[in-house]
Amino acid sequence: MALRRNVTTVIGIAIAVVSVLAVARGVSVKLADGPTTTKCYFYNSGSDCEVNKSCKNQTEECGNAQSNEMTACFAVWKNTSDNGFVMQNQGCWDNGNDCLDRTQCISDNTVTDNTFFCCCIGDLCNGEVSFHPAVTDSPQSTKGSGSNPTPVLTGDPLICTIIYSLVPISIFTIVTIVIYWMCRRYHYTSLVSIQTSEPSPLTTPLTPTATDFQPLQLIEVKARGRFGAVWKAQMNSRYVAVKVFPLQDRQSWISEQEIYSLPNMQHENILQFLGTEKRGEGLDTAFWLITEYHQRGSLYDYLKANLVSWNNLCHIAESMARGLAFLHEPCGAKPPIAHRDFKSKNVLLMSNTTACIADFGLAVKFDPGKKLCENHGQVVGTRRYMAPEVLEGAIQFNQDAFMRLDMYACGLVIWELVSRCSAQDGPVDEYMLPFEEEVGQAPSLEEMIEAVVSHRKRPAFRDTWMKHSGLASLCETIEECWDHEAEARLTAGCVEARLSQLLRTSNQVITTTDLNHTNSSTTPLITDLSNGSTVKESSL
Known part of the structure; x- marks a missing residue:
């Protein structure tokens, strides 16, 4: 591998020298004549x-x-x-x-x-x-x-000389780069498919007392993203998730590891971090980030294949907002954290459909008394989840502004949940991404700017949602999350409180409904948030 890199370097230098000589020769001839x-x-x-x-x-x-x-x-x-x-x-x-x-x-x-x-x-x-x-x-x-x-x-012999010299050289350069890239991809695939080199020990212990290396066996790819592939793997008798970063994305691996390793970062609604490993040598190096494995996968995958009940919707959304609120608020030695790439693909579901937030490769922490690095002001994230101030390049460079970006995306994710809720008064549409109806599945940045900034569009609410009092109330919360003015958006803590209240009200109504089956006395009517109908409240 090192030999191939040296050969490529020599070829590049030779091409540059030949190009300079060709241009210099043409210029010198022209100067002389x-x-x-x-x-x-x-x-x-x-x-x-x-x-x-x-x-x-x-x-x-x-x-x-x-x-x-x-x-x-x-x-x-x-x-x-x-x-x-x-x-x-x-x-x-x-x-x-x-x-x-x-x-x-x-x-x-x-x-x-x-x-x-x-x-x-x-x-x-x-x-x-x-x-x-x-x-x-x-x-x-x-x-x-x-x-x-x-x-x-036009018609200059010098230009002809330069063109005739550079065109074949450029073609040769492109072919060389393509061959190098294909070789590198082949070796990377071999690396993550069949591990032949000895791994380095976990840089973070799997448990507070166990620091010895525990063998890992990759089983199948579950997802591919911006910074690598996520594998289902087996470690002794348990399944874990392994996010494999190629060599060029080492900094993303370091950044995500730093966020997971912050003090007091353990939380029910944050993906549990287990450790990291470095595999391979030289250009074959890959970096592994090991976390808890959740069979249900991401919220995005779940909503594509399943409908959610009203109670399930409230439970998922409330646990998701709780995790986001934990990130945004300081907790002991843990500083506030902005996710910066919040979306349904980065929300995982446990076996009981409790949500936990994952993928902190773009996250930024706000240490007291420290200024943000200039790189954190760059436009990052997924286009369809970008807030209007990001799309138009008008974001304020402070902690509160970064938190508001997450809340805009949170509103879109809750909209995804509502769109697949079986409690609505009518047939449920097939799953669609936010703005998919407005800009399609692969919008350009210009299309998102036109839709979100110029025309202030947002994903549409269906009339059937508004006939359910709980969904109608949740739509109001969504609108306050994705408000065009960042300062007007709800905080994660406020969204969590509203969803908790909706969930409690729903459970109380269900209990009241059960009591009414055994009590035939005349009682006042209240609204059943679980299905949008009215039921009698029992008199105790």
């Missing part, structure tokens, strides 16, 4: 001589005439409605390679404000200037100034 420039007309509209009217027809000597550096003359003029063409500057132009094969000072186009620029090779060639638009055949001669366009050379 073409005219030279020793002096040019000089004019500066801002100089003192302009005040004294003594600038006209001044010349200056060009210093690079005898060197290998090409020197040219230049002129800058402006076209005004009042005075016509007005000269701004004239003089020597050191970067004469831009002006090869131009013996007359002719501008091809304008850049801004009717300003023109031209350069040429030859003594005093900038005395007469002209504008020759690329779309017309007749130039306009004038005494004016111009913009600073990039000269366009």
